[in-house]
Amino acid sequence: MTGLLGRHFLKELDYTPQEWTSLLDLAAELKAERARGRQVRRLEGMNIALIFEKTSTRTRSGFEVAAFEQGAHVTCFDPSGSQFGHKESVADSARVLSRLYQGIEHRGADQHVVETLAANSTVPVWNGLSDSWHPTQSLCDMFTMREASAKDDHDIAFAYLGDARFNSGNSLLIAGAMMGMDVRIVAPAAFQPAADVVAKARTIAEATGARITITDDVQKGVKGAGFIHTDIWVSMGEPKSAWGERIPLLAPYRVTADIMDATRDPDVKFMHCLPSYHNMDTSVAREVVELTGLEPFEVTDEVFESPASIVFDQAENRMHTIKAILVATLSR
Numbered sequence: 001m002t003g004l005l006g007r008h009f010l011k012e013l014d015y016t017p018q019e020w021t022s023l024l025d026l027a028a029e030l031k032a033e034r035a036r037g038r039q040v041r042r043l044e045g046m047n048i049a050l051i052f053e054k055t056s057t058r059t060r061s062g063f064e065v066a067a068f069e070q071g072a073h074v075t076c077f078d079p080s081g082s083q084f085g086h087k088e089s090v091a092d093s094a095r096v097l098s099r100l101y102q103g104i105e106h107r108g109a110d111q112h113v114v115e116t117l118a119a120n121s122t123v124p125v126w127n128g129l130s131d132s133w134h135p136t137q138s139l140c141d142m143f144t145m146r147e148a149s150a151k152d153d154h155d156i157a158f159a160y161l162g163d164a165r166f167n168s169g170n171s172l173l174i175a176g177a178m179m180g181m182d183v184r185i186v187a188p189a190a191f192q193p194a195a196d197v198v199a200k201a202r203t204i205a206e207a208t209g210a211r212i213t214i215t216d217d218v219q220k221g222v223k224g225a226g227f228i229h230t231d232i233w234v235s236m237g238e239p240k241s242a243w244g245e246r247i248p249l250l251a252p253y254r255v256t257a258d259i260m261d262a263t264r265d266p267d268v269k270f271m272h273c274l275p276s277y278h279n280m281d282t283s284v285a286r287e288v289v290e291l292t293g294l295e296p297f298e299v300t301d302e303v304f305e306s307p308a309s310i311v312f313d314q315a316e317n318r319m320h321t322i323k324a325i326l327v328a329t330l331s332r
Contacts, residue, residue, distance in 0.1 A: 003019070003022070004019060004022070004023070004328040004329050005328070005329060005330070005331070005332065006123075006124060006329065007124060007328075007329050008118040008121075008124055008125045008126070008329075009124065009125070009126040009127060009135060009136070009325050009329065010111075010114055010115060010118055010125065010126075010127045010133070010135070011111070011127065011132070011133040011135055011171075011174075012133070012135050012138060012171055012174040012175050012178060013174060013200060015178070016178075017178040017179065017180075017204070017207070017208055020139075020142075020175070020178050020179070021153075021178075021179065022328075023139060023321070023324050023325065023328055024139070024142060024143050024146065024321075024324075026324040026327065026328055027139075027143050027317075027320050027321045027323070027324035028143070028146075030320060030323050030324055030327065031317075031320040034069070034320075039069055039070075041069075041070055041071030042070050042071070042327050042330075042331040043067065043070040043071045043072040043102075043326060043327070043330055043331060044070075044071035044072075045071065045072075046067075046071070046072040046073070046102040046103070046330060047072065047073050047074075047075070047100065047101045047102055048063070048067050048072050048073070048074045048075075048101055048102060048103045048104070048105065048326070049074075049075050049077065049097050049100075049101040049103070049104045049105070050063055050064070050074055050075065050076045050077065050105045050107075050128075051077045051082070051084060051104065051105065051106045051107065051108075052076065052077065052078050052079075052107050052108075052128075053078075053079055053084075053085070053106070053107060053108035053109065053113075054107050054108055054109065054129065054236050054237070055236070056107055056128065056129075057274075057275070058273075058274060058315055058318045059105075059107055059128045059129060059136065059318070059322075060076065060107075061318075061319070062136070062318040062319040062322040063105055063126075063128070063322055063326075064076075065319050066319050066320075066322045066323035066326055067326060069323065070323060070326060070327060070331075072102070072326070072330075075101070085113070090113055090116045090117055090120075091116055091119075091120040092120075093117070094116070094117045094118075094119075094120035094121040094125075095120055095121075097121070098120075098121040098122045098123045099122075101123060102123055102124075102330055103123050103124045103125070103126065103326065103329065103330055104117060104121060104123060104124070104125045104126070105125075105126045105127075105128045106125065106126070106127060106128060107127075107128030107129045107130075108129070108130060109130065109131050109237055110130060110131065111127075111130040111131065111132040111133060113130070114127045114130055124329040124330065126325060126326075126329075129167060130167060131166055131167060131235070132166065132167055132170060133167050133170055133171050134167035134168055134170075134171045134273070135171055135175075136318065136321065136322055136325065137167075137168070137171060137273050137318070138171035138172055138174070138175035139175070139321045139324075139325070140314060140317045140318045140320075140321040140322075141172060141175070141229070141271060141273070141314065142175050142176075142179055143317050143320070143321050144271065144310060144313055144314045144317050145158060145226075145227055145269075145271075147313070147317070148227075148269050148310055148313070149226060149227075151226070153179045153180055153181060154179075154180040154181065154209055155182075156179075156181045156182065156226060156227070157181065157182035157183075157184070157224055157225045157226050157227075158172075158176065158181065158182070158183065158184070158225055158226065158227035158228070158229060158271075159184040159185075159186050159221050159222045159225040159227070159228055159229065159263075160172050160173075160184070160185050160186065160187075160229040160230065160231075161186045161187070161218070161221070161222070161228065161229070161230045161253045161254075161255060161259070162187060162191070162230045162231055162233060162250055162253050162298055163187065163191045163231070163233055163246070163250060164185045164186075164187040164191055164192055164193050165187075165191055165192065165193060165194070166235060168229075168231040168273060169185060169187070169192075169193050170193055170194075170197050172185075172229060173185055173193055173197065173198070173201045173212070174197070174200065174201055174204065176201075176210060177201040177202075177204040177205045177208060177210040177212060178204055178208060178210075179208065179210070180205075180208035180209045180210045181210055181211075182210070182211045182213075182224075182225075183201070183210060183211065183212050183213065184213040184214075184215065184221045184222070184225060185212075185213070185214045185215070185221075186215055186216070186217070186218055186221030186222065186253065187216060187253065188216050188249055188250070188253070189216055190249075191249070191250070192214055192216075193214070198212070198214060218252060218253060218259065218262070219262055222259060222262050222263045223262065223263060223264060224263065224264065224265065225263045225265065225268065226263070226265050226267065226268055226269065227268065227269050227270075227271055228255055228259065228260060228263065228268060228269070228270050228271065229271045229272065229273075230253075230255050230271075230272055230298050230299055231272065231273055231298065232275065232276065232277055232296075232298055233246050233247065233250050233296060233298050234246060234296070240287075240288075240291060243288045243291065243292055243294070243296055244291070244292040244294065247288075247292065247294040247295070247296060248294070250298070251294075253298075254297060254298060254299065254300065255270060255298065255299040255300065255303050256299075256300050256302070256303060257300065257302055257303060257306075259303075260303060260306075260308060268308060269308055269309075269310050270299070270303050270304070270306070270308050270309045270310065270311065271310060271311060271314055272298075272299060272304070272309075272311045272314070273314070274311060274314075274315055276298065276299060276304060276311070277296045277297050277298065278297055278298075278299050278300065278301045278303075278304040278305075279297070279301045279304075284296075285297070
């Protein structure tokens with residue numbers, strides 16, 4: 001269906017722009033098929049291993065539901081449920097699991113781990129998240145922007161605000177470049193993507209016609225954007241002390257109604273990969289406020305709950321785009 005049978009899915013840079021858009025087209029077909037109630041079970045009898053070194057809601061449920069609906073069975077491993085990386089090396093685990101399963105998903109911290117899995121596996125390996133890349137999320141984000149816009153890919157402009165040094169910033173930058181979009185990364189200089197990632201995005205943009213803007217100027221960065229993206233300011237595994245250091249630096253990049261208005265697009269949409277600290281309804285938000293006296297909110301509740309927010313469409317689309325990845329890499 002896409003020419004991707006047997007391929008790993010580790011980071012956006014492993015795919016050509018044409019291969020990437022073929023996955024988006026397949027996701028649209030599969031979503032429409034599901035809506036009609038006429039799904040074909042293309043993965044009947046297959047078995048998939050899901051390894052979670054980091055906790056998960058959307059990634060785990062997306063993989064599980066996508067697999068089940070396509071006829072596959074899954075086994076979930078958490079850090080206490082296997083010998084992975086503890087008593088057994090990543091390479092040895094890959095060689096064992098790939099004899100039992102038709103595909104392996106991994107969600108953890110170090111990109112090297114999922115790369116090692118892939119290097120030693122005889123079946124497709126999919127990156128459910130690393131500190132460096134989040135390709136299942138960026139595929140979903142591109143799909144969601146396509147759905148929410150009547151524009152061609154080349155005419156879509158989006159801005160990512162906040163800490164852009166890690167997986168979300170890197171993946172959105174590269175995926176947007178691959179699709180020829182108008183990509184703005186809006187962050188303090190110390191929180192912008194690494195120079196080598198920006199250089200790769202600019203090289204891709206030369207071929208696709210994408211426009212790349214890296215700036216610390218919020219007003220400049222969001223003007224004309226049809227979509228505003230953000231993410232939480234401290235990632236899983238970082239020390240609590242990071243909150244007190246980071247909130248003052250990133251507070252000017254909080255997504256507010258004024259930021260949305262500054263796009264000058266009356267139809268601008270807000271996107272977030274979730275989870276989000278937009279109010280005091282989570283234990284982490286309450287703990288951070290108690291610890292630092294500062295609000296950890298990367299987006300205001302007003303924006304998050306507004307009609308402009310499409311975060312739950314985005315969350316649903318994780319399943320549809322993950323399904324496309326499974327079908328493309330496993331189905332003959």
